Amino acid sequence: xxxxxxxxxxxxxxxxxxxxxxxxxxxxxxxSLTLPKNATTLVALPNVKIVADGTISAVAGDNxxxxxxxxxxxxxxxxxxxxxxxxxxxHAAGSTNAYGLxxxxxxxxxxxxTADLSTAPNVGDSFVIYELxxxxxxxxxNNSAGLHGGITPAVADIVSLTSGGEIIGYFYNTSANAWRLxxxxxxxxxGDTVIESGSGVMVTRQDEGSAITLRLSGEVVTGRHAANVxxxxxxxxxxxxxxxxxxxxxxxxxxxxxxxxGAADIVYLESAGELTGYYYKTGGIGGTGWxxxxxxxxDQGATIIAPGKAILFKEIAGSAGFALxxxxxx
Numbered sequence: 001x002x003x004x005x006x007x008x009x010x011x012x013x014x015x016x017x018x019x020x021x022x023x024x025x026x027x028x029x030x031x032s033l034t035l036p037k038n039a040t041t042l043v044a045l046p047n048v049k050i051v052a053d054g055t056i057s058a059v060a061g062d063n064x065x066x067x068x069x070x071x072x073x074x075x076x077x078x079x080x081x082x083x084x085x086x087x088x089x090x091h092a093a094g095s096t097n098a099y100g101l102x103x104x105x106x107x108x109x110x111x112x113x114t115a116d117l118s119t120a121p122n123v124g125d126s127f128v129i130y131e132l133x134x135x136x137x138x139x140x141x142n143n144s145a146g147l148h149g150g151i152t153p154a155v156a157d158i159v160s161l162t163s164g165g166e167i168i169g170y171f172y173n174t175s176a177n178a179w180r181l182x183x184x185x186x187x188x189x190x191g192d193t194v195i196e197s198g199s200g201v202m203v204t205r206q207d208e209g210s211a212i213t214l215r216l217s218g219e220v221v222t223g224r225h226a227a228n229v230x231x232x233x234x235x236x237x238x239x240x241x242x243x244x245x246x247x248x249x250x251x252x253x254x255x256x257x258x259x260x261x262g263a264a265d266i267v268y269l270e271s272a273g274e275l276t277g278y279y280y281k282t283g284g285i286g287g288t289g290w291x292x293x294x295x296x297x298x299d300q301g302a303t304i305i306a307p308g309k310a311i312l313f314k315e316i317a318g319s320a321g322f323a324l325x326x327x328x329x330x
Contacts (some may be wrong), residue, residue: 029241030217033308037148038207039273042310044200044238045138047218048130051076056085056125057111065112066127076129077108082197083115086223089124098125100224100323102197104132118228128221135159135170135179136191138201138216142177148208149174153182160202161195165232165315167202198227200237200310226254226323229315236311236322244327246290247301252280256318259284261293268312269305275312278303 035041054068064083066073084102098121107114113129121127139145139159149172150156156171159179169182170190178189195201220241227236246252251267257280258264264279277293278300286296290303305311305324313322 028219030215031241031308033214033216034211035147035203035205035214036211036273037205037209040202040204040270040275041273042200042202042235042268042270042275042312043138043214044308044310045133045195045216046220046237046239046241046307047216048133048221050128050130050219050221051081052129053086054127056121056123056127059120059123061120062114062116063112064115064121064127068111068129073108073111073113073129075108076105076113079104079106079194080132081105081129082132083113083117083127083129084197084221084223085117085121085125085127086221087126089122098122100226101228102226103228104194104197105129130219130221132194132197134191134195135161135193138195138214139172139179141179141191143172143179145214146209146212147172147203148206151175152185153180155206155208157206157208158182158204160204160235161193162199162233162235163196165230165234167233167235196228198225198237200235202235202310202312222326224323224325227313229313229320229322231315231320234313234315234322236313236324238305238307238310238324240324240327241307242327243307244305245301246278246303246305248327249305250325251322252290254321254323255280255313256316256321257282258317260296261291263317265316265318266293266314268314269303270309270312271304271306276303277314 052068057067058065082102085098088099098119101117103115103117105113105115147157153171158169160167160169173180179191255265261279266277268275268277281291290300292300
């Protein structure tokens, strides 16, 4: 149900294979994703509006000074923008690995931005700054996407975001003509709620109306995707426009596996409106490899991680972490 449209300026050749370099030109295009009724769809947000790129020139805690294109940064303060580290200067003294991390920009002073990256980048690392989307950006301030609204959330389609390991639901209130929290149907308008950097969206539809098509366009942010996750559930963005598999994704190297699902992190993938949980089995009866919940024997490594589909991740074991290398480029 996913169509890739109008892909242009796709970088090929040796530059794509060098993870420490930005591509010579960006991938620009759009996706169309069907949201069937009476089903849950995990929606990725691979297309963004990039407003600046360049390299990190100084690091002081959460304050990052940048050399950018354009030479003077536009106004990127106010929690509507994020910075992502798109390469690693592996030759830097005392090198740390912030490659793939992103964070909301909370303050700006000229060429200096403040962002709480969990690991500090290196001087010389590449970055992009891009606009973060809101509920209204994706679905329309007046629900132009055509989701089924209602006076109460019980009869409406639900748009879910995650924050701090919790799933938070929103719906379009037809009596107020505005987006509302499921937990506060008569509360404030939530259309300006920002979808956190590195996150996707989950849409759960009622058995009302018909399938609708969601269209998203913009530029693709290249390079490793390292999501900010904590204990509990996170809807993790999948920023890539090409498919990969569980086995080829290297996810098993970036989450915690275990001998059974109770001791391992769970990766939920959605296909045709149905979610299936997978974990990486590290030993014991049934061997090792990717397994589906309820089947500790059958290898699931060939399961597709589809473009346009986000990942629902449940952090259960070990230290919180999630990273998805760029398919076929690293």
